[in-house]
Amino acid sequence: MMLLGRLLSAARFAPNASAATRSSRLLSQMQFHLRRTLLPSYGLGLPHSYSCYNCFKRAMSTNDAKSDRQGPTIRVQDDPSHPFEFTCDEEPHMLGMQRGGPIGYIPLQLGQVFEDLEGGQYEIVRKLGWATNSSVWLAKKKRGLNERYVAVKILTVNYTRGIESGEFFELEVWRRFREVRYKSKWETPAHPGFKHCVEPQAVFTAESPHGTHMCFVEELSGSTLDELQVGQPGFTFPLPVVKRAIKQILLALDFVHTELKLVHADVKAGNVFIQMDAGTEDIERYLRDHPPETYPPRSAPELWSGPIITVKSQPLPNMGLKPSLENLNVALGDFGGAVPLDKISEEVKIVTPPLLRPPELLLGHLWSTPIDVWAVGCMVFECLTGASLFQVERTPKLDETAVHLSRMVEHLGTFPAAFLDKSSKRADYFDETGTLLRVPEPLGTGPLESWFGNFLHIRENMSDADVKATCAFMRRCLAIVPAERATAAELLDDEWFGGR
Template sequence: MLRAIFFRQPHRIARTCAKFRYMSSSPEPTTRNQHFSVDAEGKTVVDLSFASEALGLPAADGYGWAQLEFGDSVGDDQRYTILRKLGCGMHSSTWLARDEVGNGFVAIKALTGHMTGMNEKGVYWEAEALRLLSFRSQDPSFKPSSPHCVRLLDEFILPGRGSAGSHMCFVMPVYGGDVKALVASRKTPFELPTAKRISLHLLRGIAFAHERGIVHTDLKHDNIFFTTELETTDIERWLKEDPSRRHEPELSQDGIIKAAVSQPLPKISDELARRATYVLSDFGCGLPSNLHDDRTITTPPLRAPESFLGGKWDAPADIWAFGCLVFELVVNGTLFKYRVNEKWKLTAIENMLYQMLLFSNSNDGGFQPEQLAAWPLAGQYFNSSCELEKEPTVFHWPLEDIISKRNNAIPSADVVAIAKLMYQCLRLNPADRATAEELLQDPWLEGADA
């Protein structure tokens, strides 16, 4: 039985994933691979340009990636054998492991020591979110875990090495990759059936998460995984043909390290993408569903107006982001541009608000007084007439026109249907947005599983 998880592409940026080791017989690291120095005042200066994740940095300073070796046995009763690093992220690394009990493969997401500490303090909620998503009840009316939300198979604490601290580890199925990687491998938009399938499966995942009382708050291509058709024997062959590797030795604050190279599963074809199952993943920013006070959530181009304006937010913020993602999936580009508007002298945030006014349904009537009064930061951008202070020219720019312009291969009937679906998501008042369950009944999504 094959189990698996996702992987991200390797990064060469600060604060990426997790993986390092002490070495006594390694070649000496070169000067360029030394990542810390001492300034004139005797303070340690850290250079974060590691070959992969910034290993050997302490959890106490916000780092602490897991120090795993190929062949390590981890988990309760040493059930899992580490075989490869699949990828890494800002606060974790993901590893392919063999389940010695289930005799298949799983993926293990190891949080940094810093994030493990945040979890222990109750600040970081991913563990609880994953438990809620994977919980099964004896009540026959209670829905089982969804095939469109990532599943938690097991969890354990991995003792740390060096200054990395201990690591909360989540055992999950192995997935084939994420939609961001699929987009990056293409020069053209997805075929419409594929875009529709991804949209439907993502929406099912959102609906299930909302039903379980979870707001994702970080919907984006990176966090949509897809299943793999590789069997256990296929992965074994891949491991043999493309052995796990390490980068050259580097000098860190914890000593000499050799980061594992991120080696995700092979890319899939368009044909496989058309029939894959898509899964909502990475609940690291997830929070319980209720009205939350001002807290910036979601990447700016997908961020709802209430978050920009310091208002309380809940599940409708996910719906706004979903509407933006539908556009991205069908045209292979963003709807909202988070950048300065030179023509009207608008800051990036002002320009986002301006675009919201342009693209919203003409029947919405713009931002309303009672709405702006409830959002603390609205006074910085709007006057008493609910108009932007800098008074750019506002008009209705139909989504149908934008979709057609960005992808003229979409049939006109689909253009109208896509715009109608998006308008239900991009309502300026969160209370007016459709729920995920309501959107699942939208006619455009019919037949997406075919």
């Protein structure tokens, strides 16, 4: 298994091999290995059946040690007369694979070491957080006399199997990053958006009692943009800060769309990471003052034969970031839901958050890179107001999609007939004239310009000219028809950025 781990993170191939041949060879080797090893997990020999409920949560704040990080509650269902419940401290790493759940987290402990092909070793020194399909760890990478800190994202067994089956494309994303690196002769690619992406630098696999986990090595980042926003006055950013962040996100998207030929498909503030200005000594100093912690050991024989020891999520602070945010630099990350342009189909699993889904995803219309641009328009609104652009909730007579479409009409205008005619779910929500079949009570906020301009924070801190220009920029992102939506490159030339 160690040999395989070394193989997967190879950075050198035969010198006469082309980038495409090298990457394809490595990819096929990994897929062959996965087909051999991703069998039903070992299991723990437990007779119980169980389910998880409550939301899966990740560490939410880099500055608040008391932020809510509690994991799901597990209910053992094999004996109704003797119910058993266990609330996890964080991710349920004691559980093996169960159908329908994001189970199969690696039960990792501090001090464990992984190795790659080049002799690089990754010593796990801290947990940074966890999400639905992975946990993220701070590791000290050692190669010869060189040492530096990196982030290692370790996928669940369930998600690893999804990559092997072709349901997700994160391994293909890594391959495409490598090809761009190769074309640049392993120097930083010339495209200005590259430096605003969280690049998967290496990949290897790790084994646990649950099965095989794919692991991605990435550059260290600070908090996410939404976490940073929570700490701002009024939970909003000043306009210059938003412009700076959005411009960098658009640079990243132009690189992703044109160089990597991908749709990110999960653009949101929670996947935009703050780039740190810190060296190894800075991180060492912080770790000495803030050592890693674990929760007290717990016992649950129904779930795990030994003591259950969970490492606490302790994200790093935004080292080097000024309080004014004037030196804010961000990077678009989490490519777990990204889709290659040549793989788009009706069968592809969409991970775009419901509130950020554009009309084409809601109505079964052809989709592509414009879905990422739509999400940028929503982000501008959220960063400046602290509220979601579309206020959506289920009503006794309407589902969320019907309410969502109604809010779009209220804020953006009617849907063009030509667009609806090409939407497979049109009949579920619109009549033959293009009128919504079911309409909830209107918010009373009206078009986008009124809705945005009526926020007290906006009225007090932005001029009429800034409000008008910002709404015009959002409108370019939020065109109902995907083909009429501006591209990332076109938006970078928008006059909205003229004041920067």
